[in-house]
């Protein structure tokens with residue numbers, strides 16, 4: 001895959017990660033953990049910043065599993081950005097002896113930021129950064145993942161843990177094992 | 182039916198027809214549990230159908246089916262009093278009139294729990310189901326089945342699940358097996374491995390699809406992922422028995438992974454306990470903290486050990502079922518090979534013996550740390566005795582000083598009684614009314630001689646009393662205590678200096694600065710044959726020695742001046758302080 005294949009979604013995703021991993025004006029300093037990033041992506045989807053599908057997926061959440069609204073397309077784009085050499089994917093061990101991932105920009109990733117149109121940057125900033133221009137502080141709690149800005153006294157629920165219901169009808173299925181004969 | 186609230190327009194690529202959903206998990210069950218479970222379900226009385234009213238019972242100590250807006254109706258489908266039970270349960274949502282979510286649940290004495298549902302309709306659509314929507318149905322079934330089964334489990338089983346699933350068993354994951362008669366687009370399984378839309382959708386329901394397989398001898402195909410298996414077959418019946426076995430092993434796989442995570446976490450906690458003990462010299466709360474960790478971990482390890490027993494029994498029994506499985510059908514054979522089921526069956530048993538080792542290691546570590554706690558407690562007790570002795574010594578000192586005060590008062594009493602005696606004498610003889618004496622005093626300069634005699638007498642008595650005080654003081658003074666104000670900053674050698682000391686008491690006062698007091702004994706030559714106890718008070722924040730006290734029991738030829746000189750020279754020689 002070459003840089004020509006960069007879709008609008010991928011550009012926005014790269015810019016989003018860049019903004020959340022910079023210190024001052026310096027890009028590529030920090031890494032963003034997978035879970036907060038998933039929350040940003042989901043919040044971006046429901047606010048029309050990302051044109052992805054999402055579905056409930058059981059993933060590691062504070063030591064145990066939890067169904068979260070996860071976008072497989074978003075995950076796929078993250079992998080594509082890594083394949084293009086724009087992102088690093090880092091594996092970190094957790095307290096419960098499982099692994100989580102984190103993302104940071106590579107030098108090429110930082111260089112590529114110049115090629116992202118300001119329209120895309122403005123779109124991402126409008127919903128995924130606070131109105132004061134700063135990135136949100138992202139809090140992962142048992143009750144959900146929240147975006148906060150202490151300066152502006154803002155606290156937004158990403159809604160990533162709110163699994164939507166669909167209307168469905170099902171009937172019992174007889175289960176056969178060697179015991180039931 | 183529940184209302185649709187999907188916030189986003191879904192773009193669906195894959196559709197399935199004629200859907201059967203199996204959701205599998207492992208829950209520690211033994212025969213006893215099945216008997217109890219069956220009794221609870223009232224099968225014994227052959228009430229095979231109808232409302233299980235006992236489950237709407239509001240008694241708090243009884244398991245109840247009626248939490249919030251969840252399950253109500255239970256119908257027994259089939260059971261064996263000792264081995265298994267199969268029932269159907271419908272999940273009711275108060276907000277919805279026509280609830281038609283009814284699933285079957287199979288539970289056996291091997292801990293194999295399977296929830297089964299045939300999907301009739303999603304969003305008023307009964308012809309074909311998009312994977313996008315199916316994923317939401319499955320996550321709903323996984324969560325609801327946990328709530329439903331939870332009400333039927335014993336408190337003990339719930340405690341086990343709580344332990345293995347880190348306190349949030351309601352969110353635990355399960356293994357999903359989906360049977361469908363048709364898939365759209367009707368392409369080879371391999372072509373779903375596109376790294377794009379099709380694969381992304383499969384990943385939603387299977388979580389990372391690893392195997393896209395077309396059967397060699399039929400049109401059947403399957404997709405296998407980390408948390409699900411999707412089989413496309415016109416004749417799904419032939420897979421039923423195999424599915425019930427796969428359900429056990431993959432359900433157990435999830436359980437075992439969590440089991441190991443929990444075990445490693447217990448190791449970490451024990452490690453923390455050990456660290457607290459190693460810091461026990463500094464932190465007086467260390468023992469309590471270590472003890473509370475230890476009791477928590479010990480309780481968990483007991484349950485972990487019991488879980489092993491459950492898993493062992495389950496695996497032994499299931500392995501027999503696995504052996505008995507008819508593997509002749511080529512598709513069955515192929516599926517078994519592709520999923521590496523043989524390995525999975527072996528792994529289940531191997532993991533248990535591995536876990537056995539880890540649990541014994543953990544048990545040993547617990548008793549090791551327990552030993553450390555006891556010896557630390559002993560050490561602290563010794564120290565407490567030391568400081569007790571120290572405070573006894575200072576009480577002794579107080580006693581002696583009050584003894585000296587007592588001596589002074591005694592002497593005062595003697596003086597007073599002397600004065601009284603003189604008064605009595607005066608009273609008897611009057612103002613020199615003793616004729617010969619008065620005459621003698623009055624003659625010449627005899628008055629001066631009389632004054633001289635009186636003064637000499639006064640001095641003689643005074644000296645006598647002084648000697649007496651000294652004697653009495655010497656008698657009560659068995660120890661010598663010198664407090665030396667040092668007021669000098671210490672050098673880098675200070676820690677090495679302390680390292681060679683057998684510190685008996687260490688006290689820390691932490692305010693703005695950290696003040697430490699170190700107490701140790703010495704009896705070498707420089708102390709002129711005396712046994713001394715030195716206490717050094719140091720400001721660790723500013724590297725400053727504040728003062729020292731030197732206590733000499735039964736002092737021999739040593740004075741407080743000498744003591745202070747010896748100590749200062751000593752500290753200089755050791756290069757702890759400089760001039």
Ligand SMILES: [Zn+2]
Pocket residue numbers: 130131132133134149150151152153154
């Ligand atoms: Zn702000």
